[in-house]
Amino acid sequence: MSSCYKITVDKAIPFAEQLFGELGEVTLVPADSICNAGLKQTDALIIRSVTQVDESLLKNTPVSFVGSATIGTEHLDKDWLESQSIHWCASPGCNAVAVVQYVMSAISYWLNARQLTLDDICVGIVGYGAIGSRLAKLLSYLGIESLLCDPPKQATGELVNSHSLEQLTEQCNVISFHTPLTKSGPHATYQFINHEFFNRVDCQIPKLIINAARGNILDNEAAIKWCDKGGDLMLDVWPNEPAIDDSLLSKVMLGTSHIAGYSLEGKFNASYQIYRQLAQVLGKTNIVSLEKLERELLPEPSLVTLGSGTSLTSLFLSSYDIISDYQILKEVYQQKGASGFKFAREFYNFGREFKGQQWSGKSAFTELKSFLDNL
Numbered sequence: 001m002s003s004c005y006k007i008t009v010d011k012a013i014p015f016a017e018q019l020f021g022e023l024g025e026v027t028l029v030p031a032d033s034i035c036n037a038g039l040k041q042t043d044a045l046i047i048r049s050v051t052q053v054d055e056s057l058l059k060n061t062p063v064s065f066v067g068s069a070t071i072g073t074e075h076l077d078k079d080w081l082e083s084q085s086i087h088w089c090a091s092p093g094c095n096a097v098a099v100v101q102y103v104m105s106a107i108s109y110w111l112n113a114r115q116l117t118l119d120d121i122c123v124g125i126v127g128y129g130a131i132g133s134r135l136a137k138l139l140s141y142l143g144i145e146s147l148l149c150d151p152p153k154q155a156t157g158e159l160v161n162s163h164s165l166e167q168l169t170e171q172c173n174v175i176s177f178h179t180p181l182t183k184s185g186p187h188a189t190y191q192f193i194n195h196e197f198f199n200r201v202d203c204q205i206p207k208l209i210i211n212a213a214r215g216n217i218l219d220n221e222a223a224i225k226w227c228d229k230g231g232d233l234m235l236d237v238w239p240n241e242p243a244i245d246d247s248l249l250s251k252v253m254l255g256t257s258h259i260a261g262y263s264l265e266g267k268f269n270a271s272y273q274i275y276r277q278l279a280q281v282l283g284k285t286n287i288v289s290l291e292k293l294e295r296e297l298l299p300e301p302s303l304v305t306l307g308s309g310t311s312l313t314s315l316f317l318s319s320y321d322i323i324s325d326y327q328i329l330k331e332v333y334q335q336k337g338a339s340g341f342k343f344a345r346e347f348y349n350f351g352r353e354f355k356g357q358q359w360s361g362k363s364a365f366t367e368l369k370s371f372l373d374n375l
């Protein structure tokens, strides 16, 4: 490795200097300023989901490594990167637990609002990957019924008990989406939550749809129409981010600013995964272990105080406070208009995942806590 190996990193990626500083000279740049002209001296580029990485960004630059500190990869033009022999990677599963924590808080809020209990629900999980499988595992542990829908995994035989989206709409009162955004192929997800889908979800009785995957798997107009009919919709991700539709924001039951994966642990995992892959590409073998860095860089667990009569729903709401994130988004949107969405993300205060929390006050949850710590 040359001492002047140049690494440009989105400045909103935590732990960048501590990790990538070991591998080269780090320049932190705000996402909005990452541009072709600024990459003329860059060997490795480390970005988030908001930076489109394609020919127009990288042509005539020396960039030979692109790392995305995210699970999603639709912002990378992988065909072009591969055609140029530019090594690309992302951070699979990095913040999967944070998204599960988000979904459990969302469901808990809905159950309280609709005066239902965990025993009343059957949860449809669309996309049985890192997030969907962890969600299913937790629901099963809690004795909550769930149905899985993952046609690509059904086709390869990785999932034998996959149901169709139609079956989920008939049999589930909660459906949570955890697919990537894809625009082509037999299982494309672009706007697959559309009029046809919503027409099948009878909202005469309470039904909850959660999208914490990607905004453009949802059709904006169809979503508004369904909310007008009385459907309960919770969105972390929105069509056309960051320019979200204020009409849709006013109709959802809860909405947040694409922060379901914004946990300190998730951010740390993402940065570590890219650090490890860049180190490998550079042929550096003595990388620092995840456990050692976790001990050094992550703060002490945060304290979550549970009252003596805490129910499972209030436990999940205490573990991650979705209501407060909804209020923040509404407030900044009112104050700042369309730029409010970006603002809420930029100044987000990362929370802790289950394993970064210490629960006190209700010993009955010790077993659940240890299950969640290892999710």
Ligand SMILES: NC(=O)C1=CN([C@@H]2O[C@H](COP(=O)(O)OP(=O)(O)OC[C@H]3O[C@@H](n4cnc5c(N)ncnc54)[C@H](O)[C@@H]3O)[C@@H](O)[C@H]2O)C=CC1
Residues within 6 Å of the ligand: 071, 072, 073, 092, 093, 095, 096, 099, 126, 127, 128, 129, 130, 131, 132, 149, 150, 151, 152, 153, 178, 179, 180, 181, 187, 188, 189, 212, 213, 214, 236, 237, 258, 259, 260, 261, 262
């Ligand atoms: N809101 C947020 O902050 C976050 C959102 N995400 C989003 O969540 C998505 C899922 O994350 P992971 O579970 O880690 O991904 P994953 O790649 O592990 O799993 C995705 C699963 O979706 C399945 N799938 C693909 N097309 C499908 C279709 N048409 N119908 C049903 N299933 C389909 C795949 O076969 C795969 O099993 C990511 O691609 C990302 O876009 C990820 C992290 C945070």
Ligand SMILES: O=C(O)C(=O)[C@H](O)COP(=O)(O)O
Residues within 6 Å of the ligand: 048, 049, 050, 069, 070, 071, 072, 073, 095, 258, 260, 261, 262
């Ligand atoms: O990991 C993903 O995929 C996500 O959606 C991220 O949580 C989004 O985070 P940023 O791209 O804003 O870091």
